[in-house]
Amino acid sequence: MRHVPVLLNEVLENLQLKNGSNVIDCTLGDAGHAEKILELIGPNGKLLGIDVDAEAILRTKQFLYKFDKRVVFARDNFENLEKIVKEKKFENITGILMDYGWSSPQFEERGRGFSFLKTDEPLDMRYDTYLKCMHEVSNPPMSIDGKPLYGPCSAAELLDLKDYGGLEEMFRKYGEESLSKEIAQAIVEKRKDYTIESVGDLVNIVLQVYRKKLKTDKEIPWIGGLHPATKVFQALRIAVNDELGVIERVLPQAIEVLQSGGRLVTITFHSIEDSIVKHYFKSQNNKTINIITKKPVICSEEERENNPRARSAKLRVVEKI
Ligand SMILES: C[S@@+](CC[C@H](N)C(=O)[O-])C[C@H]1O[C@@H](n2cnc3c(N)ncnc32)[C@H](O)[C@@H]1O
Numbered sequence: 001m002r003h004v005p006v007l008l009n010e011v012l013e014n015l016q017l018k019n020g021s022n023v024i025d026c027t028l029g030d031a032g033h034a035e036k037i038l039e040l041i042g043p044n045g046k047l048l049g050i051d052v053d054a055e056a057i058l059r060t061k062q063f064l065y066k067f068d069k070r071v072v073f074a075r076d077n078f079e080n081l082e083k084i085v086k087e088k089k090f091e092n093i094t095g096i097l098m099d100y101g102w103s104s105p106q107f108e109e110r111g112r113g114f115s116f117l118k119t120d121e122p123l124d125m126r127y128d129t130y131l132k133c134m135h136e137v138s139n140p141p142m143s144i145d146g147k148p149l150y151g152p153c154s155a156a157e158l159l160d161l162k163d164y165g166g167l168e169e170m171f172r173k174y175g176e177e178s179l180s181k182e183i184a185q186a187i188v189e190k191r192k193d194y195t196i197e198s199v200g201d202l203v204n205i206v207l208q209v210y211r212k213k214l215k216t217d218k219e220i221p222w223i224g225g226l227h228p229a230t231k232v233f234q235a236l237r238i239a240v241n242d243e244l245g246v247i248e249r250v251l252p253q254a255i256e257v258l259q260s261g262g263r264l265v266t267i268t269f270h271s272i273e274d275s276i277v278k279h280y281f282k283s284q285n286n287k288t289i290n291i292i293t294k295k296p297v298i299c300s301e302e303e304r305e306n307n308p309r310a311r312s313a314k315l316r317v318v319e320k321i
Contacts, residue, residue: 001104001105001108001109002030002032002063002104002105003029003030003032003103003104003105004032004104004306004307004309005029005030005032005033005036005099006099006267006299006303006307006309006310006313007267007297007299007303007310007313007315008032008033008036010297010315011033011097011099011265011267011315012033012036012037012040014263014265014292014293014297014315014317015037015094015095015097015263015265016094016095016263017037017040017041017045017095018040018041018045019041019042019043019044019045020041020044020045021040021041021045021094021095022041022045022046022047022048022090022091022092022093022094022095023037023041023045023046023047023048023093023094023095023096023097024047024048024049024050024081024085024090024093024095024096024097024257025037025047025048025049025050025097025099026050026078026081026096026097026098026250026254027050027051027078027097027098027099027100027101028049028050028051028056028057028060028073029051029056029060029099029103030056030059030060030063030103030104030105031049031060031063031064033097033099034047034049034060034063034064034071035063035064037095037097038064038067038070038071041070042067042070045070046070046071046072046090047067047070047071047072048072048074048084048085048088048090049064049071049072049073049074050074050075050076050078050081050084051075051127052075052076052077052078052127052128053075053106053127053128054075055105055110056103056105056106057073057075059105060073061073072088072090074087074088077128077246078098078246078250079245079246079249079250079253081250081253081254081257082253082256082257085257092259093257093258093259093262094258094259094261094262094263095258095262095263095264095265096254096257096258096262096263096264096265097265097266097267098247098250098254098264098265098266098267099266099267100243100247100266100267100268100269100273101243101269101273102114102127102237104309106127112124112125112126113125113155113198113199114233114237115199115233116199116202116203116227116229116230116232116233117227118199119198119199119200119203120198120199120200121198121199122154122156122197122198122199123154123155123156123159123196123197123198123199123201123202123236124154124155124156125154125155125236125237125240125241126154126155126240126241127241128241153240154240155202155236155237155240156195156196156197158236158239158240159187159191159196159202159236160191160195160196163188164184164185164188165184167180167183167184167187167188168180168181168184170235170236170239171183171184171231171232171235173235173272174234174235174236174238174239174244174272175231175232175233175234175235175236175238176231177231177232177235179209179210179213182209182212182213183205183206183209183232186205186208186209187202187205190205202229202232202233202236203229206228206229206232207219207220207221207228207229209228210223210228234270238272243273244272244273244276247273247276247277248276248280251264251276251277251280252280255284255288255289255318255320258320259320260320260321261319261320262319262320263292263317263318263319263320264289264317264318264319264320265315265316265317266315266316266317267313267314267315268313268314268316269309269312269313269314270312274296274314274316277316278296278316281316281318284318285318286321287321288320288321289318289319289320289321290318290319290321291316291317291318292317292318292319293315293316293317296314296315296316297314297315297316297317298313298314298315299311299313
């Protein structure tokens with residue numbers, strides 16, 4: 001299933017695309033936004049498409065082959081934006097898009113452990129498949145001072161490395177999980193007996209904690225329509241990929257590489273991400289940028305009905321002075 005791009009018309013409008021525009025898509029995903037951008041900037045405009053997931057880059061080639069040399073691909077982390085732009089000699093940049101988080105195929109198809117419903121998958125959660133491969137070829141993963149040698153570790157490794165305080169803080173800060181203490185304690189206890197390796201291992205621990213707290217024996221004690229593992233999985237995914245850190249580091253670089261009058265469009269999916277973007281834009285307003293969207297743009301009723309992922313999306317736009 002191809003990822004459905006969120007707020008597509010709003011993105012295209014705000015990037016003010018025309019023939020000859022050069023645009024960077026920092027989160028290529030399934031190239032839903034990129035494909036439309038390339039149509040609107042033709043026949044002369046170019047797109048630099050970045051994604052840290054090698055499978056995403058391979059997959060988008062089938063959607064973008066028709067644009068031939070007008071697309072430049074970079075399998076890299078967008079936190080290296082200035083370096084990538086230099087390496088690819090990508091110039092006169094009039095627009096940048098960042099659509100944070102995961103794409104539907106990553107969540108549904110790739111055996112990465114992002115979804116708490118796929119209980120037999122390994123708990124990996126790294127967008128960066130290169131790091132995953134490097135771990136697999138050196139098995140057990142090489143380490144210095146107990147930390148994996150090849151950068152960020154998997155979700156399973158993180159659950160093993162963090163102490164009680166680290167686990168509790170992660171669930172509380174990145175997931176706003178109300179049972180962060182109980183869940184952290186349960187993980188510390190369980191990992192004395194076995195390694196928490198699969199999605200099912202973690203989901204079972206969370207369910208046990210919730211059943212005990214709510215004094216129920218329901219298999220899944222849904223909480224206001226949410227699966228009890230929702231927030232724990234969000235927190236773990238954010239921590240594994242340092243999702244907040246990369247946003248903090250890329251925003252100044254994006255403003256730097258844009259040409260004067262160029263636009264940066266961001267789409268966030270939860271309040272912690274959105275507040276980082278909002279505060280950075282505020283701090284730079286009337287200095288390096290002008291804020292175009294005083295309030296974040298949200299999706300229409302129609303999009304809300306057709307694409308559940310769009311429900312939490314917030315789009316913000318700034319223009320470089
Ligand atoms: C929401 S999807 C983008 C969907 C895309 N706009 C589309 O229309 O198909 C986000 C993508 O960003 C990628 N990603 C997440 N964090 C990244 C990072 N730090 N650097 C580069 N790519 C990243 C993910 O691998 C994923 O493919």
